[in-house]
Amino acid sequence: MLRSRGPLWSPRVSDAHSPDVILRLALPSPLRRLFDYRAPPGVARAQLQPGMRLRVPFGRRELIGILIEVSDRSEVPAAKLKPALELLDARAPLPPALFKLCLWTAQYYQHSLGDTLSWALPVLLRQGEPAEARQERFWHLAAGASLDDPRLARAPRQRQALATIAQHPHGVAQQLLSQLQLNRDSLELLREKGLVHIEVRRHASSERPTRWLAQPELPLNPEQSAAAEAVRAGFGRFHAFLLAGVTGSGKTEVYLQLIRETLEAGKQALVLIPEINLGPQTLARFEKRFNARIALLHSNVNDRERLDAWLAARDGEADIIIGTRSALFTPMQRPGLIIIDEEHDASYKQQEGLRYHARDLALVRARQDNVPILLGSATPSLESLHNAHNGRYALLKLTQRAGGAQQPRFLRLDVKSRPLDSGLSGPMQQAIAQTLAAGQQVLVFLNRRGFAPTLLCHDCGWLSGCPRCDARMTVHQRSNELRCHHCGHVEARPHSCPKCQRLDLRPVGAGTERAEERLGILFPDYPVLRVDRDSTSRKEAMAQLFATIQRGEPCILIGTQMLAKGHHFPRVTLVAILDADGGLFSADFRASERMAQLIVQVAGRAGRAEEPGKVIIQTHLAEHPLLVQLTEQGYFAFAEQALAERRSAGLPPFAHLALLRAEAHKPGQAEGFLDQACSLAERLLDERRLGGIELLGPVPAPMERRAGRYRAQLLLQASARAPLHRLLGAWLLELEQLPSGRAVRWSLDVDPIDLF
Ligand SMILES: Nc1ncnc2c1ncn2[C@@H]1O[C@H](COP(=O)(O)OP(=O)(O)OP(=O)(O)O)[C@@H](O)[C@H]1O
Numbered sequence: 001m002l003r004s005r006g007p008l009w010s011p012r013v014s015d016a017h018s019p020d021v022i023l024r025l026a027l028p029s030p031l032r033r034l035f036d037y038r039a040p041p042g043v044a045r046a047q048l049q050p051g052m053r054l055r056v057p058f059g060r061r062e063l064i065g066i067l068i069e070v071s072d073r074s075e076v077p078a079a080k081l082k083p084a085l086e087l088l089d090a091r092a093p094l095p096p097a098l099f100k101l102c103l104w105t106a107q108y109y110q111h112s113l114g115d116t117l118s119w120a121l122p123v124l125l126r127q128g129e130p131a132e133a134r135q136e137r138f139w140h141l142a143a144g145a146s147l148d149d150p151r152l153a154r155a156p157r158q159r160q161a162l163a164t165i166a167q168h169p170h171g172v173a174q175q176l177l178s179q180l181q182l183n184r185d186s187l188e189l190l191r192e193k194g195l196v197h198i199e200v201r202r203h204a205s206s207e208r209p210t211r212w213l214a215q216p217e218l219p220l221n222p223e224q225s226a227a228a229e230a231v232r233a234g235f236g237r238f239h240a241f242l243l244a245g246v247t248g249s250g251k252t253e254v255y256l257q258l259i260r261e262t263l264e265a266g267k268q269a270l271v272l273i274p275e276i277n278l279g280p281q282t283l284a285r286f287e288k289r290f291n292a293r294i295a296l297l298h299s300n301v302n303d304r305e306r307l308d309a310w311l312a313a314r315d316g317e318a319d320i321i322i323g324t325r326s327a328l329f330t331p332m333q334r335p336g337l338i339i340i341d342e343e344h345d346a347s348y349k350q351q352e353g354l355r356y357h358a359r360d361l362a363l364v365r366a367r368q369d370n371v372p373i374l375l376g377s378a379t380p381s382l383e384s385l386h387n388a389h390n391g392r393y394a395l396l397k398l399t400q401r402a403g404g405a406q407q408p409r410f411l412r413l414d415v416k417s418r419p420l421d422s423g424l425s426g427p428m429q430q431a432i433a434q435t436l437a438a439g440q441q442v443l444v445f446l447n448r449r450g451f452a453p454t455l456l457c458h459d460c461g462w463l464s465g466c467p468r469c470d471a472r473m474t475v476h477q478r479s480n481e482l483r484c485h486h487c488g489h490v491e492a493r494p495h496s497c498p499k500c501q502r503l504d505l506r507p508v509g510a511g512t513e514r515a516e517e518r519l520g521i522l523f524p525d526y527p528v529l530r531v532d533r534d535s536t537s538r539k540e541a542m543a544q545l546f547a548t549i550q551r552g553e554p555c556i557l558i559g560t561q562m563l564a565k566g567h568h569f570p571r572v573t574l575v576a577i578l579d580a581d582g583g584l585f586s587a588d589f590r591a592s593e594r595m596a597q598l599i600v601q602v603a604g605r606a607g608r609a610e611e612p613g614k615v616i617i618q619t620h621l622a623e624h625p626l627l628v629q630l631t632e633q634g635y636f637a638f639a640e641q642a643l644a645e646r647r648s649a650g651l652p653p654f655a656h657l658a659l660l661r662a663e664a665h666k667p668g669q670a671e672g673f674l675d676q677a678c679s680l681a682e683r684l685l686d687e688r689r690l691g692g693i694e695l696l697g698p699v700p701a702p703m704e705r706r707a708g709r710y711r712a713q714l715l716l717q718a719s720a721r722a723p724l725h726r727l728l729g730a731w732l733l734e735l736e737q738l739p740s741g742r743a744v745r746w747s748l749d750v751d752p753i754d755l756f
């Protein structure tokens, strides 16, 4: 598997007398190799188990590494082998199952094992915190310590601290230090002198509840029951299910009842949710339903809370683990069920560093843990539908909305040659007016923040380009700025044209800010509430906004995809989609899939109560076959059509991709590196007789310059996975050696979900 380069059992250079203990460590480094150290002084071989953390010197720094194996030889000359500084664990923090998952991940994504382990571990463990649950550090007087110790004669503060400690026979908890006016530095000095020591004590663990339900369950309808029954029959072993249920069909209720059964069986459930679903609504549903210990692992919890949750899950003290992407790496003592909600969501794929897909890894994990896994969505990814078609997943369908609400109706509104007023056509304005007059709410969807996507000089044609990217800067009216949404560059909005100095600068096109402003003028009697990343940076603002919506008075909600998922707006009966065309003519082959998912998810917010909902889509491509299929026959008909297109084009899920990206400060550098990479790959394909792999490129990235760097990419397209992975393994080790790679920043993305 992964190991340091070169022959592993080369003759040793070190002296042959004392048998060495060589530790092979994975370090948080991008290099795909392990690093050899000697054991720390005083640590015996018997104490060392794979998975333990050690602090080691690395260049001028210190790093925390993870022990992969213990050996008695190294290729590193004995004189150069350094001892590790400290062993941090008495037992490996990661249980073997998770450790295995990390090994698998590193190999599959061709990522350094050390870096993979860093992504998988909570931040505090990476920094060396103790990996034991809910412990408190207690400061104790050491045996034989005396206030008359001569070393304290000139250290009144240490003496004072020692006196305070001496008054507490059970030790002083770390938390209480400041209350007792104990100074941390003095204590550390006392510790160095051996006058005090630290004891780490564990708090008593909480009782396990006996009645799991805090709230009665809804009686399931026949489709829900059939789905729940199928998964229940798969309990206790690996089995993958795809729960394809239209929006509002009660998928969450199915999850909740399956989780209850998992808890009753004495097992733990892991639930992954997309980042965008983090709203309090989702979490509150779980918390209201169960008397259970729920561990939350998402971006809003701090490092300490995350570590506590992680440890509680590992030690079996948490019953339900809910989190976003990285929660996939949470160890469980008694795994019973894995649920991936909104499995199609792009936030499950990490787009930097370790580019893993949490849904795909969850399947690997479920198989390793031998537990069932349930993927749920109203708009399943084409990958998952393909897996359902070929029998890898059992397909469970919910075709009706639960609780009697109807599915919304779709209308395509052709806006060719119609004037658009801040993005709103005349018929759309009328539909909004009618809905408000009927006392109902309107949701306006526009997936573009800011006031206008660009600023144009009407006299000379100057456009507000970003100085660092091949992109336009967006006009933001409130802050009176131009902002680049790709690199974050911000400038004050100019009064006159930077090129011709004349004054006729016009914002072109419409973003949410502009539509909001216009809607406010058109409908002055109704509140207009905007939800996007600019408006909702504050948590309370968002909560307030949802409270207003829940009150049910007529209003207009306008927003980006933040509005699309997971919310329940019972009084919204009209969904106005201002622009669907971007998804129909993009260069990215997944754009139409994403657009369809977004439209269906946004549409799913409408008419969730008694009044039926209507969805109006403004488009210049009203007769586009994919859009017609989607709006007239629904998502699954669309998906079949899209899958057929992918099959004939030889694209995923009918092919496997890997993308080598490179970027550099000078033009041509990235391509130069990729050209060499391409030749290397061709040589390896030849040498190893690997077939069915095409190398496409190198080509400049669709947005060639971004944040001041020139970017290019090389795409590998393979008809089968095995040869592709055989190539990648050998290729990357050689790429690491290429001198041209030093001047560029490069990365490999296995199963990329976007090609930018
Ligand atoms: N069996 C049932 N009987 C009555 N009401 C139900 C039933 N199951 C679910 N509901 C209700 O239907 C509504 C939609 O259910 P839920 O949120 O579980 O659907 P969902 O499929 O997860 O929705 P979405 O994918 O749109 O987020 C909720 O208000 C829920 O309480």
Ligand SMILES: [Zn+2]
Residues within 6 Å of the ligand: 466, 467, 468, 469, 471, 484, 485, 486, 487, 488, 489, 707
């Ligand atoms: Zn930019």
